[in-house]
Amino acid sequence: MKVTIDGQAIEVEPGTTILQAARMIGGEVVPPAMCYHSKLKGSGGKCRCCLVEVAKGSEADPRPMPKLMASCVTGCQDGMEINSKSSPRVQEARKSVTEFLLINHPLDCPVCDQAGECDLQNLSFEHGKSESRFIEEKRTFEPEDIGPNIQLHMNRCILCYRCVMVADQLTDNRVHGVMDRGDHSNISTCISKAIDNEFSGNMIDVCPVGALTDKTFRFKSRVWFNKPYDAHRDCPTCSGKTTVWMFGNEIQRVTGRKDEFHEVEEFICNGCRFDHKDVNDWVIEGPRAFEKDSVINQNNYVKKLETVVINTEETILLGREVDRKKISMAEIDYNEKIDGNPVNSTKNG
Amino acid sequence: MSIQEISLSGRKKVVSNKEMTFLERMYLIAIFKGLWITLKHLFRKKATIQYPEQVRERSEVYRGQHMLKRDELGRENCTACGLCALSCPAEAITMKAAERKADEMHLYREEKYAEIYEINMLRCIFCGLCEEACPKDAIYLTISKELVPANYDREDFIFGKDKLVMPLDIAMKNNQLKTVN
Numbered sequence: 001m002k003v004t005i006d007g008q009a010i011e012v013e014p015g016t017t018i019l020q021a022a023r024m025i026g027g028e029v030v031p032p033a034m035c036y037h038s039k040l041k042g043s044g045g046k047c048r049c050c051l052v053e054v055a056k057g058s059e060a061d062p063r064p065m066p067k068l069m070a071s072c073v074t075g076c077q078d079g080m081e082i083n084s085k086s087s088p089r090v091q092e093a094r095k096s097v098t099e100f101l102l103i104n105h106p107l108d109c110p111v112c113d114q115a116g117e118c119d120l121q122n123l124s125f126e127h128g129k130s131e132s133r134f135i136e137e138k139r140t141f142e143p144e145d146i147g148p149n150i151q152l153h154m155n156r157c158i159l160c161y162r163c164v165m166v167a168d169q170l171t172d173n174r175v176h177g178v179m180d181r182g183d184h185s186n187i188s189t190c191i192s193k194a195i196d197n198e199f200s201g202n203m204i205d206v207c208p209v210g211a212l213t214d215k216t217f218r219f220k221s222r223v224w225f226n227k228p229y230d231a232h233r234d235c236p237t238c239s240g241k242t243t244v245w246m247f248g249n250e251i252q253r254v255t256g257r258k259d260e261f262h263e264v265e266e267f268i269c270n271g272c273r274f275d276h277k278d279v280n281d282w283v284i285e286g287p288r289a290f291e292k293d294s295v296i297n298q299n300n301y302v303k304k305l306e307t308v309v310i311n312t313e314e315t316i317l318l319g320r321e322v323d324r325k326k327i328s329m330a331e332i333d334y335n336e337k338i339d340g341n342p343v344n345s346t347k348n349g
Numbered sequence: 350m351s352i353q354e355i356s357l358s359g360r361k362k363v364v365s366n367k368e369m370t371f372l373e374r375m376y377l378i379a380i381f382k383g384l385w386i387t388l389k390h391l392f393r394k395k396a397t398i399q400y401p402e403q404v405r406e407r408s409e410v411y412r413g414q415h416m417l418k419r420d421e422l423g424r425e426n427c428t429a430c431g432l433c434a435l436s437c438p439a440e441a442i443t444m445k446a447a448e449r450k451a452d453e454m455h456l457y458r459e460e461k462y463a464e465i466y467e468i469n470m471l472r473c474i475f476c477g478l479c480e481e482a483c484p485k486d487a488i489y490l491t492i493s494k495e496l497v498p499a500n501y502d503r504e505d506f507i508f509g510k511d512k513l514v515m516p517l518d519i520a521m522k523n524n525q526l527k528t529v530n
Binding site for chain 1: 429431459
């Protein structure tokens with residue numbers, strides 16, 4: 001099947017959604033996605049961030065679709081023509097969706113631990129307005145304790161249901177979910193039950209905003225002050241492949257490895273995430289690379305730092321041993337001889 | 350014209366290396382010439398000032414010492430978001446955040462506050478980017494007369510919260526002024 005997104009054509013398998021096709025092309029045509037997560041079945045279609053315009057339905061029925069479609073749940077058809085970033089209608093819709101998502105968001109990014117790796121921050125940076133038109137009071141909830149490892153900030157939640165799906169599809173006994181309806185709907189455990197499943201920590205990684213954050217990392221640092229490294233360990237319960245966030249020689253946080261669309265590559269267990277903060281527990285593979293414009297890259301070197309060794313030009317790069325001694329002024333012996341000649345002799349190299 | 354004689358700037362002078370005469374070798378005229386210059390400067394206006402006592406006039410956008418502001422209720426504005434440290438080109442700012450306890454509501458405005466906030470005044474270049482980056486209006490470069498007071502130890506130039514946070518009496522005075530106006 002051939003689909004064209006923003007003028008770029010690509011061959012895809014039947015059953016591929018528009019969002020997946022756009023991600024295969026990559027670059028600017030990829031619609032933003034807040035609720036869709038490729039590894040969670042049934043996710044998507046809730047946040048409406050990924051709206052695209054279908055200018056031509058298919059080869060068989062070339063009529064355009066009358067309304068903007070959520071690309072994460074709309075399948076591709078042969079000969080489909082889609083406008084994503086190039087369409088002003090789509091841009092306008094995404095702007096409005098962002099404004100709606102931010103209506104009840106507390107905008108406490110300076111306090112929030114997710115700041116710097118937050119999907120909502122990226123979305124509003126790309127599509128949002130610099131000021132809010134909402135003058136009414138924001139919806140707030142009483143803070144609730146949902147266990148020793150995970151911090152819940154219900155005010156920041158955008159109700160994407162990703163965490164509920166993680167608990168459903170990864171663990172066998174889900175104890176939290178979305179309670180109440182409409183404006184009152186909120187993530188909560190049933191009658192204040194602590195979440196203690198071995199894989200529950202993945203809720204933190206899939207949360208696109210700062211509603212679920214790591215309690216062991218709470219207010220410890222900002223993500224851009226940490227240096228992320230890929231690391232692994234032999235873990236009996238999970239793959240053990242993680243990203244460790246270091247500050248000096250201290251591991252401050254362990255997360256799953258997230259790809260370019262901020263989706264977790266492999267889910268990790270709570271043992272790896274919360275209990276192994278010692279450097280000796282991990283085999284560090286190397287720096288983790290992030291998108292070029294990510295704040296996490298600030299002051300970080302994403303490539304391995306290796307000094308260049310040019311054997312033939314060693315003396316040119318480093319200078320003569322005796323000169324270096326002189327520059328550092330350590331125990332200079334002016335009567336020292338090189339190959340039997342005085343130091344200042346012209347016969348020296 | 351040969352390359353040695355071309356002068357692109359027009360200020361090229363050919364230095365002669367001629368033998369000095371007996372009078373010139375005595376250096377007497379040269380000494381008096383030099384002394385005359387010294388004497389002239391004695392009666393000119395002084396270029397220096399007596400610094401700590403006298404201060405030069407400053408520009409209107411002068412950036413002096415930093416201050417961490419308090420709000421009208423006397424609570425600290427800073428939430429240790431780290432944007433000042435991130436924007437600092439001299440990497441002079443470090444901080445450590447802590448969570449506000451229930452009985453500290455009157456001290457800090459937000460849930461998180463800076464437990465340690467240090468500016469290395471030896472590194473600071475007073476560019477004001479921290480002030481620009483601050484989302485909470487917390488850090489300000491004041492119009493203080495002194496930039497950094499003189500001191501003996503290098504450690505004394507690392508300013509902690511004791512020197513940076515706005516004193517409570519100034520906060521109270523500000524609040525009074527606000528209510529009067």
